[in-house]
Amino acid sequence: MADFDAIVVGAGCAGSVAAYELASAGKSVLMVERGNYAGAKNMTGGRIYSHSLKKVFPNFEQEAPLERRVVTERVSLMSPDANLTIGFRSDEMLKEGQDSYTVLRGPFDQWLASKAEEAGAEAIYGIAVESLLKDGSGKVTGVRAAEDEISAEVVILCDGVNSLLTAEAVGFKTPEPHTMAVGIKQVIELPSAVVTDRILAVSDDEGAAWLFAGDATHGHIGGGFMYTNRDSISLGIVATISDLMANSSTPIYQMLEDLKRHPSVAPLIRGGKVVEHSGHMVPEGGFDMMPDMVGDGVLLAGESAMMCVNLGYQVRGMDYAIAAGQMAGIEAAKALDNGNTSKAGLMGYQQALEDSFVLKDLRQFRRFPHFMESTSRIFNEYPALARDVMNEMFVCDGTPVKPLRKSVMPLVKQVGLLNIVKDVRGGVSAL
Amino acid sequence: MTEFDIRDNIDAFLAANKYEVDEEHAHIELVDEPSDDEFDKLIRVCPGALYKRDETGKRTFDYAGCLECGTCRIACGETIVQRWENPQPSMGVEYRYG
Ligand SMILES: Cc1cc2nc3c(=O)[nH]c(=O)nc-3n(C[C@H](O)[C@H](O)[C@H](O)COP(=O)(O)OP(=O)(O)OC[C@H]3O[C@@H](n4cnc5c(N)ncnc54)[C@H](O)[C@@H]3O)c2cc1C
Numbered sequence A: 001m002a003d004f005d006a007i008v009v010g011a012g013c014a015g016s017v018a019a020y021e022l023a024s025a026g027k028s029v030l031m032v033e034r035g036n037y038a039g040a041k042n043m044t045g046g047r048i049y050s051h052s053l054k055k056v057f058p059n060f061e062q063e064a065p066l067e068r069r070v071v072t073e074r075v076s077l078m079s080p081d082a083n084l085t086i087g088f089r090s091d092e093m094l095k096e097g098q099d100s101y102t103v104l105r106g107p108f109d110q111w112l113a114s115k116a117e118e119a120g121a122e123a124i125y126g127i128a129v130e131s132l133l134k135d136g137s138g139k140v141t142g143v144r145a146a147e148d149e150i151s152a153e154v155v156i157l158c159d160g161v162n163s164l165l166t167a168e169a170v171g172f173k174t175p176e177p178h179t180m181a182v183g184i185k186q187v188i189e190l191p192s193a194v195v196t197d198r199i200l201a202v203s204d205d206e207g208a209a210w211l212f213a214g215d216a217t218h219g220h221i222g223g224g225f226m227y228t229n230r231d232s233i234s235l236g237i238v239a240t241i242s243d244l245m246a247n248s249s250t251p252i253y254q255m256l257e258d259l260k261r262h263p264s265v266a267p268l269i270r271g272g273k274v275v276e277h278s279g280h281m282v283p284e285g286g287f288d289m290m291p292d293m294v295g296d297g298v299l300l301a302g303e304s305a306m307m308c309v310n311l312g313y314q315v316r317g318m319d320y321a322i323a324a325g326q327m328a329g330i331e332a333a334k335a336l337d338n339g340n341t342s343k344a345g346l347m348g349y350q351q352a353l354e355d356s357f358v359l360k361d362l363r364q365f366r367r368f369p370h371f372m373e374s375t376s377r378i379f380n381e382y383p384a385l386a387r388d389v390m391n392e393m394f395v396c397d398g399t400p401v402k403p404l405r406k407s408v409m410p411l412v413k414q415v416g417l418l419n420i421v422k423d424v425r426g427g428v429s430a431l
Numbered sequence B: 001m002t003e004f005d006i007r008d009n010i011d012a013f014l015a016a017n018k019y020e021v022d023e024e025h026a027h028i029e030l031v032d033e034p035s036d037d038e039f040d041k042l043i044r045v046c047p048g049a050l051y052k053r054d055e056t057g058k059r060t061f062d063y064a065g066c067l068e069c070g071t072c073r074i075a076c077g078e079t080i081v082q083r084w085e086n087p088q089p090s091m092g093v094e095y096r097y098g
């Protein structure tokens, strides 16, 4: 007899939901989390798209520690001396199940873990799983943590993007630097009324999401982000590691300080106090970098399996992690009922993922990482072009005006009309 | 060696973070004589600014301020980052916001 039916490694988005489902199905579950509480080691942008959370907790709006509901989207092309922003709001994005909320992972993950514990899961905090136990045939039979060995019929790895265990579990190789990005973020405290006023919202429940391409990363692959919390602003940068490490003369933390001083960002955070400075990676390689998600006695859910999509105007990982955690929990419980947690017995999880938006999306965006990597103009020439065209339109100095066509065409020609057509086509087909 | 464009010191921001520093055990270890080119990569990517070179060219790495992102492992895990482990039980950074 194993000590537990299931062991879940990691109490992040995927882990707590997997443990919740298993416990709700009456299984004995142990959740092992290396942070001293759930969320202690986690950071996100972030905003969570609510659809998958709602499927697990239909009343999450009343229960979860949400910061603000996102009512405005902004996307910017940023050059050092200018910034072109598109703002968007619509009733569609506010509808139940289509809406999204800013979150801070400290409070949010503790709430999520408490749901698993209330359902009957046991949790240990402050201890990392060091390695996996395997039987003679190579089937995963438990975990080793703080010199203890604990056995289970099935182990679910929800240990996130920097997993040190997936190599042992399914032979996953350490990801290449061009498939991963580094994220840096500061939480900047401000009174909630000030945050509300600065984003032109009408109440402290309304929030904004804002993404920046171009100068936020000093022209490197990546971008800046800003999310408003109740009484703070999350401001940060995500940059592809290979590109950043190759030749940037500006380290990522300097880029963030520069972003804070940019004339279109500085007014938002003016007078605010940095209360936390954090770092975390983002998987960016998409479908082609994903490991096997099922092994003998073991499942992978969330970013341990690299389930994340970064499109520049949209970053998603938490909704995938929650959906995958739910499927892993449900399918592991079924396998336990059938008395078969071998790889074949656990394949229901793979099928569930295939049938869901999780793998469908990751497949759909399969070519996007390559497109981003090979289209450096998005981060350099296009922000500059946007600036120059806008300057032609808005700057007035009393010299006789030229027809817009005559002033804009030379600017477009600098970038190359064919390049623009090529990039637009490339982008559209990668989406 | 790259001439870096560094104008800010972010130590005060790290000081706002909560840490349980493990004085006994470094969870990240570099090789003995890391090459300058590889070390420069870590200066560029570490969000905690923990890999530093001072005016005299002296290089330092301070694991105590580690944000536990794993980026140095991905960037230089096959070159100069010899060991990258999770900190010992209950140690390391503790995000209150995240
Ligand atoms: C800068 C940035 C911005 C982002 N923005 C967004 C956004 O706006 N929207 C969005 O949806 N997603 C966003 N993401 C992605 C999102 O944060 C992740 O996809 C999501 O957190 C993944 O959830 P997870 O449960 O797989 O992993 P995590 O939430 O990382 O959880 C993994 C857990 O496992 C624990 N753990 C790890 N190793 C061990 C071990 N050996 N033993 C025990 N415990 C262990 C960790 O402490 C952690 O609690 C962003 C990410 C970053 C870095």
Ligand code: SF4
Residues within 6 Å of the ligand: A279, B028, B045, B046, B047, B048, B049, B050, B063, B065, B066, B067, B068, B069, B070, B071, B072, B073
């Ligand atoms: S894990 Fe991240 S914060 Fe820690 S030293 Fe490496 S790059 Fe810096």
